[in-house]
Amino acid sequence: MDRVKTGIAGLDEMLNGGIPSGRHVALYGGPGAGKTSFCFEFLYQGAKAGEAGLYITLEETTEDILENMKSTFPMFADTQKLVASNKLEIVKPDKLDLEEVANVLEDRITSNGIKRAVIDSATMIRMSFGTEIEYRQTLFEFLSLLRNLDVTSITTVEATTAKREEMKYDIEHFVMDGIINLYNLDREDRRVRALEVFKMRGTDHSRDLVPFKVTPKGFKVYVGEKVF
Amino acid sequence: MDRVKTGIAGLDEMLNGGIPSGRHVALYGGPGAGKTSFCFEFLYQGAKAGEAGLYITLEETTEDILENMKSTFPMFADTQKLVASNKLEIVKPDKLDLEEVANVLEDRITSNGIKRAVIDSATMIRMSFGTEIEYRQTLFEFLSLLRNLDVTSITTVEATTAKREEMKYDIEHFVMDGIINLYNLDREDRRVRALEVFKMRGTDHSRDLVPFKVTPKGFKVYVGEKVF
Amino acid sequence: MDRVKTGIAGLDEMLNGGIPSGRHVALYGGPGAGKTSFCFEFLYQGAKAGEAGLYITLEETTEDILENMKSTFPMFADTQKLVASNKLEIVKPDKLDLEEVANVLEDRITSNGIKRAVIDSATMIRMSFGTEIEYRQTLFEFLSLLRNLDVTSITTVEATTAKREEMKYDIEHFVMDGIINLYNLDREDRRVRALEVFKMRGTDHSRDLVPFKVTPKGFKVYVGEKVF
């Protein structure tokens, strides 16, 4: 099976080599959980390895995203270079609409051979739907369109609670191919960050909850270490 | 009493020989709980034993399902052969509607002597109903139609919470003949998968919670092992 | 005081001899909790002792009920004979309506001297009411009609949660003369079935929670044994 190496230290090991190629993964997390850093690293590592990446932002401007990338990781000193060489694109679609997102994605794949995509965030899309079934069907059709494209994607989803035990399953949990959860767990006197691969179609994977950190050298997952 | 051997290691033992023939079972589980693997195994084991099976998909395309089957189990190398020999059919009805599902099922039983069916999922149907009583009555009538057909079925239902203790009873719990629950339990530092037979009309059954795994050799239930 | 012996091993002891004659009892339980087995046993034991019984089904067909009776208890081998001799009747009213249920009941009492009745289930009736007070008044009037008839009844009610501690009081709790709860309790690695008499107007009763089993020889309550 083809796999896309995320390049995130520790995570590829948990995934037995990487995300199965062509799969579409939801990345869940609360505010400050590290979703953006995870996505940057996924695209950056791809770009360094020669796979062009696209960041589709549905709320923040492209300038904000670029600014954020730079200030988060010193190593992103070469981000500008990656952008200049078209290995890293940031696009804000004109409309807050999944069809528009698919159009942007298809266009950039055709023009620039994009292999990795980040969609930030599904929550912005979902808010604009009246009923659950409408959103589910639209999201499902969107994924069907994506399956015809040769791309592996990560879509961020905003978690609504800090408590891991209280996770309710959302529509994305059932529809997406994979789910990676980022937690900012409450350990009495401090917060501890942890990651788990909750679901990944097409591959076996670790079911452990592991600590992670966002370091100046990037997003690190400490496989084999205990959170508790 | 006639019984349909699921062929799932361990499960038939829990059911004192298998699902009573002609019964209609709900399979509950969250995302990534293993519902699809369970259903594949149920149909695959039937097909290998000469009982033709039908997978009715209400969301994913037939191609997606076939693709998923192949990537999940290496042993499904012979799936193609089973499909070619009509021992395994995958159909997506034209409408998201229980009457249509019953029509498809009846047609395939008449034409191809289907003995086992999977309906994936009741949740897709339920979403389209306005009130509980409407859905309940429709589901009940659907089961009445099914009772006139010589088939044993499994219908997947999406669970809405990861916590076993918080299970609320849904309409399917009362209407269906049997309930098998798949859990992805939160054990502090990791997730543990477990299965229980919650209800099965027409037979006594184990009431234990037992661990299960989806291995390259198929879906295995570890009867006699402890989850906690 | 006149009492109706349920004939269920252990239960009559908990009730100091049986259900006070002419009282109307709600039987609460989740799916697979054993409500149907309890009701069968109540009618079967009555029929064997010469008291004609009536099973009023509001959802399943009379054929389904009869089929279920046979497959649940081997001892029901003589059910057919009881049905043939009019000691056991199963009726499905034309309408889902309490007035209709009362008519059926009155008619069968007049024609066949019915002494015990089962109404399965109140939940089906309740779903068709818009407001709580409407349902309550209708249920109350229904009970008033029943009080003029010489019959002792059990009405099943579907519980909505598996947790005994989370029981909310429903309208039936206040209106009916008695309440018997059947639980399918979560004991970490397995489910344990237990029964309690929660309320019984007109008699003192045990307030213990006791284990029960549905055995091939019938419904058994293990008075004096601990659940925990």
Place this chain on the structure above:
Amino acid sequence: MDRVKTGIAGLDEMLNGGIPSGRHVALYGGPGAGKTSFCFEFLYQGAKAGEAGLYITLEETTEDILENMKSTFPMFADTQKLVASNKLEIVKPDKLDLEEVANVLEDRITSNGIKRAVIDSATMIRMSFGTEIEYRQTLFEFLSLLRNLDVTSITTVEATTAKREEMKYDIEHFVMDGIINLYNLDREDRRVRALEVFKMRGTDHSRDLVPFKVTPKGFKVYVGEKVF
């Protein structure tokens, strides 16, 4: 201060002599908690001591109430005599309406010198109101009418949960002069009944939770005994 001795063993001690005369008390309890037995005892003890009592029933018929009284307490053998001598009246108002209740009460006080009243139940009244404030104002005006009458009353209120810790304050909690709670507490393997005086305007009172029983000799409160 004038006090009305309830005559219930133990309770008058908890109230430092009885309910302050002319006060209006809410009696909370779930189904089977013992509300009706409590009310019977309150009226019976008054009648025996020469104080005429009135039971205003808003749901059950007067015949039902009388029947219930007899079957609950053997000592009510002399109930009939009390009824015949007008020391105990049971009335069902024509309308489910607080103004009607006040009219009935005033009429019976004038005609028969009623000193103690039971209104069963506030829940029936409340269900017929659309908004909280409407019900509150009506209940308040009703109490104002009652304050002009020389009577001490107990109004039953149906509790909605079995858990003492989850008690939410209802409108009656704030408006009524006193609150007595009856609990049917969940002690793992059985239910234990307990009473507390939660609020009583115009007198100090015990704040202990104490066990109670409904015995053939009446309602007994075991002051000084522990529930846990």
Place this chain on the structure above:
Amino acid sequence: MDRVKTGIAGLDEMLNGGIPSGRHVALYGGPGAGKTSFCFEFLYQGAKAGEAGLYITLEETTEDILENMKSTFPMFADTQKLVASNKLEIVKPDKLDLEEVANVLEDRITSNGIKRAVIDSATMIRMSFGTEIEYRQTLFEFLSLLRNLDVTSITTVEATTAKREEMKYDIEHFVMDGIINLYNLDREDRRVRALEVFKMRGTDHSRDLVPFKVTPKGFKVYVGEKVF
């Protein structure tokens, strides 16, 4: 800073001398928590010290309030005298409306030099508002009017739950200058009363939870004693 001594034993100590003059405090408590006793004591102690006080009742009649004062505290024997000498006024406004309350207050300050006021209760006002923001703005404007008057006030607010841990913040929590909470805590076998100063603008204060009692000699706060 000017402070208004509440005169309540222990409380002034917790407030470092009293409520900052001209501040408006919310007094939270469930039924029977002691809100009314607290308010009586606040006005009584003021009146004894020469500061005229006004009790604005929005639900009960002025006669009820006076009656309650007398029956609660034997020491209120001299209440009548205080009322006669205009040191203590009880008024029920014609309308349930904050503007009306402000008019009454302003009028009594002008005519009678009122220094302390009690408004009982905000809950009555709140119930008449459709939306949260309307109520909040009206309450805020009301406080603005009050700030132009030379008066220190306590407004009672009805708490909706008995559990201290479950306190949700209400509009009054944010808008009022101070919050004093009265609890009737559930200690297994009995209820224990406790007080805390939750918020007080313009002064530092104790953050301890302390027991209190309503004794025949008045409202006593036991600073330095433990509740648990």
Place this chain on the structure above:
Amino acid sequence: MDRVKTGIAGLDEMLNGGIPSGRHVALYGGPGAGKTSFCFEFLYQGAKAGEAGLYITLEETTEDILENMKSTFPMFADTQKLVASNKLEIVKPDKLDLEEVANVLEDRITSNGIKRAVIDSATMIRMSFGTEIEYRQTLFEFLSLLRNLDVTSITTVEATTAKREEMKYDIEHFVMDGIINLYNLDREDRRVRALEVFKMRGTDHSRDLVPFKVTPKGFKVYVGEKVF
């Protein structure tokens, strides 16, 4: 990276030097949690260091705010001087509207070189929106406007529960650049105040929960001390 030193003892250390310049931070807290003291200190310390500050109040009047500042901190004796010298401005916009807030802010930056701003509170704004997505988009556009201005801001948000574990993520949690939480934690016999930096884009930061106090000398964060 440019940083704005908050001047709050301990906090700048937790932020590795201060809030990244030009970022917009949400300050969460319940009533009496210390939000206002925190904001005053932030502006006061800026003004003392030569950075002009603006307090935009959306509920209280400018006079109230000034009054509050004086009574909270004795050290604010020189507040008047700071106000006179235009180093500290307090403004109440004419409309409760984010566009109006942005106009005020831009105008004061142009006229008076404002570097630090406080907006008190987002909750007042949010209440006036019908749907979540409308508020989110408006808040987002507002932040976009702010990003064009050379200012660092703190916006207060009212927390709705006292329990840290029950924090639900609000729209502000996702949209704002940083989140600082102030807690008034329930420690059985008293309340303990604690602060955490929950999220801060563009800088690493402490994830500890640390105690804080509002002392006459200002807002102090006790880094390195335990809350539990």
